[in-house]
Amino acid sequence: MERTGSQSFALYVGLAVVCGILLFPIYWLFVTALSTLAEIRQLPPSFWPAEPQWSTFTKVASERPILLWLWNSTLAAIGSVGLSMIVSVFAGYSLSRFSLRGGRSLGLFILTAKMLPATLLVIPLFGIFRSIGLIGSLWSLVLAHATLIIPFTTWMLKGYFDTIPRELEQAAMVDGCSPLGAMFRVVLPVATPGLAATALYAFVLSWADYAYARTFLTNAQGSWTANLGITTMKGEYVTDWNEISAAAVFIALPILVIYLFLERYLVGGLTAGAEK
Amino acid sequence: MAGISIQNVYKNYGALNVLKEFSLEIADGEFVVLVGPSGCGKSTMLKILAGLEPASGGKILIGDKDVTDLAPGDRDIAMVFQNYALYPHLTVGQNIGFGLKMRGTPKAEIDKRVREVAKILAVDHLLERRPKALSGGQRQRVALGRAIVREPRAFLMDEPLSNLDAKLRVHTRAEISALHKRIGVTTVYVTHDQIEAMTMADRVVIMRDGVIQQIADPDTLFARPANLFVAGFIGSPGMNFLRARVEGGRLTLFGQTFDAPAGVGAGEVIVGIRPEHLALGQGNITFTVKPTLVESLGSEKYVYFEPGAHAYAASRDEERGKGLIARIAHAGPIREGKELLLSFDASEIHLFDAETEKAMN
Numbered sequence: 346m347e348r349t350g351s352q353s354f355a356l357y358v359g360l361a362v363v364c365g366i367l368l369f370p371i372y373w374l375f376v377t378a379l380s381t382l383a384e385i386r387q388l389p390p391s392f393w394p395a396e397p398q399w400s401t402f403t404k405v406a407s408e409r410p411i412l413l414w415l416w417n418s419t420l421a422a423i424g425s426v427g428l429s430m431i432v433s434v435f436a437g438y439s440l441s442r443f444s445l446r447g448g449r450s451l452g453l454f455i456l457t458a459k460m461l462p463a464t465l466l467v468i469p470l471f472g473i474f475r476s477i478g479l480i481g482s483l484w485s486l487v488l489a490h491a492t493l494i495i496p497f498t499t500w501m502l503k504g505y506f507d508t509i510p511r512e513l514e515q516a517a518m519v520d521g522c523s524p525l526g527a528m529f530r531v532v533l534p535v536a537t538p539g540l541a542a543t544a545l546y547a548f549v550l551s552w553a554d555y556a557y558a559r560t561f562l563t564n565a566q567g568s569w570t571a572n573l574g575i576t577t578m579k580g581e582y583v584t585d586w587n588e589i590s591a592a593a594v595f596i597a598l599p600i601l602v603i604y605l606f607l608e609r610y611l612v613g614g615l616t617a618g619a620e621k
Numbered sequence: 622m623a624g625i626s627i628q629n630v631y632k633n634y635g636a637l638n639v640l641k642e643f644s645l646e647i648a649d650g651e652f653v654v655l656v657g658p659s660g661c662g663k664s665t666m667l668k669i670l671a672g673l674e675p676a677s678g679g680k681i682l683i684g685d686k687d688v689t690d691l692a693p694g695d696r697d698i699a700m701v702f703q704n705y706a707l708y709p710h711l712t713v714g715q716n717i718g719f720g721l722k723m724r725g726t727p728k729a730e731i732d733k734r735v736r737e738v739a740k741i742l743a744v745d746h747l748l749e750r751r752p753k754a755l756s757g758g759q760r761q762r763v764a765l766g767r768a769i770v771r772e773p774r775a776f777l778m779d780e781p782l783s784n785l786d787a788k789l790r791v792h793t794r795a796e797i798s799a800l801h802k803r804i805g806v807t808t809v810y811v812t813h814d815q816i817e818a819m820t821m822a823d824r825v826v827i828m829r830d831g832v833i834q835q836i837a838d839p840d841t842l843f844a845r846p847a848n849l850f851v852a853g854f855i856g857s858p859g860m861n862f863l864r865a866r867v868e869g870g871r872l873t874l875f876g877q878t879f880d881a882p883a884g885v886g887a888g889e890v891i892v893g894i895r896p897e898h899l900a901l902g903q904g905n906i907t908f909t910v911k912p913t914l915v916e917s918l919g920s921e922k923y924v925y926f927e928p929g930a931h932a933y934a935a936s937r938d939e940e941r942g943k944g945l946i947a948r949i950a951h952a953g954p955i956r957e958g959k960e961l962l963l964s965f966d967a968s969e970i971h972l973f974d975a976e977t978e979k980a981m982n
Contacts, residue, residue: 510704510706512702512703512704512706513706513708515668515671515673515693515700515702515706516700516702516706516708516767517708517719518672518673518692518693518694519671519672519673519693519694519698519699519700519720520694520719520720520723520767520771521694521720521723521724522694522723523692523694526723531708531710534708534710535708535709535710537710
């Protein structure tokens with residue numbers, strides 16, 4: 346059915362409004378980073394600074410250890426994504442393909458773990474990490490994030506593997522692959538969009554964490570992640586909101602770049618199973 | 622190439638027995654079709670043969686080698702799947718050569734054999750494409766190519782034509798038969814389509830509820846079905862079944878009494894008459910019917926009529942109710958509700974035991 350002119354107009358207006366609502370906070374972050382403190386405080390607010398303060402970015406990069414914080418966030422995210430993906434690829438594949446005794450209950454148990462709020466685990470994890478000497482180490486974040494991420498990624502990947510016909514593995518096995526060989530040579534390459542979407546989701550979960558970093562890393566400044574570091578930029582009496590916004594832009598950039606690079610996989614991954 | 626021996630293979634899923642004591646000897650180079658309705662166990666048997674499902678018991682030999690406990694890749698068989706199962710991330714050439722690569726064949730040899738096979742199947746111009754860029758028929762050819770390139774000892778085919786449209790199915794059916802004649806590899810083919818079974822097979826194995834009903838060549842199956850199920854399954858439209866009685870060696874049908882085949886004792890029987898054995902006008906046994914429906918196919922007409930007191934509903938024909946059908950070639954005008962003279966030859970009827978449903982003549 347073709348759209349009429351008025352329907353198209355309504356559709357585009359609707360899309361423009363939704364995009365405006367979604368993009369406005371990002372735009373406002375940039376405007377704040379480029380504004381002077383006086384412009385930030387003025388009423389009515391200015392929607393674009395008279396003279397954009399690009400120097401705020403260089404100032405933040407040179408005067409604050411933002412690059413170190415980003416590096417720590419990156420290490421924690423890569424570690425937790427790597428660990429989570431290794432575990433959840435095998436777990437998701439097993440749940441998808443094998444009808445094991447108790448497998449269904451185990452799957453549901455993993456699902457319930459998804460429902461636990463992250464903060465509920467902070468205290469027991471703190472106790473465990475203190476007893477094994479991981480407090481202050483990025484490893485504590487890697488492990489803590491993995492406990493949070495694995496239930497999500499396992500179920501995401503199980504859902505994705507369910508959409509891949511079993512006949513592909515069976516064909517590979519008839520062609521001479523072992524079951525594990527069929528998984529690595531056929532299933533995982535076919536599942537690339539799902540793997541990319543899941544890994545990105547896991548990366549964002551780890552990157553966005555504050556509670557675990559605040560609890561496990563507070564006394565080890567050299568291990569601070571970006572989200573933890575940025576909160577220390579707020580002063581007791583004076584806060585340079587333009588600098589905090591510039592730092593926030595630095596933190597948001599890696600996720601945006603990854604989204605741009607993985608976009609074509611993500612669309613495929615998130616819409617998998619929507620067609621026969 | 623090799624023959625296949627399946628000895629007393631059965632398969633249970635818990636208490637559910639899906640395949641019961643299946644035994645079959647397949648000669649080297651033979652084309653055997655397993656056919657039956659959904660859930661009859663034919664695909665399970667094929668998967669057990671391929672090593673994709675373990676048997677609960679029994680033994681399978683390919684050639685002289687016991688392969689019962691071997692992995693699929695060690696059985697030296699190739700399989701064509703219903704949905705083709707082409708690897709979507711590989712090109713056509715890589716798909717065809719995948720099995721050779723897994724067996725450590727040198728790259729130059731793989732390239733040579735892939736090109737040869739692609740040429741045979743007329744997909745040599747598609748070698749660099751990915752499966753998603755192929756039509757259904759082309760995908761089917763690539764799936765066949767992947768099977769034949771390894772020169773296996775046996776081909777297993779699991780409803781390979783069911784995803785094709787009717788025209789392409791007829792064409793590909795002929796191609797597979799021609800390919801089998803050309804390379805002569807032992808083939809086990811699974812289908813639920815009796816026309817595929819009848820047109821392609823050297824021998825057909827008819828299955829129902831995990832049990833073999835009859836193993837025979839297509840002509841024998843049609844002419845001498847072993848039981849009511851086989852009689853109803855083979856033939857299109859299916860055989861007409863009527864309830865009748867034999868008394869004193871004489872059978873009464875449509876008000877006519879005639880000699881029953883020799884050796885048939887007194888009692889109730891099921892009479893089978895193929896729709897194409899019913900003719901228009903006077904004949905050996907003649908009777909009058911009132912058509913309830915007439916379907917014209919151009920060259921022939923399907924005339925439906927009520928069986929009256931002889932009503933018997935075999936499971937396969939429940940969909941057309943208890944009505945009988947006559948397949949009349951080159952018929953003139955036939956109108957619904959207007960009386961019509963039909964006849965059949967008593968020698969062409971089939972008799973089945975009303976209790977055991979086994980053939981009596």
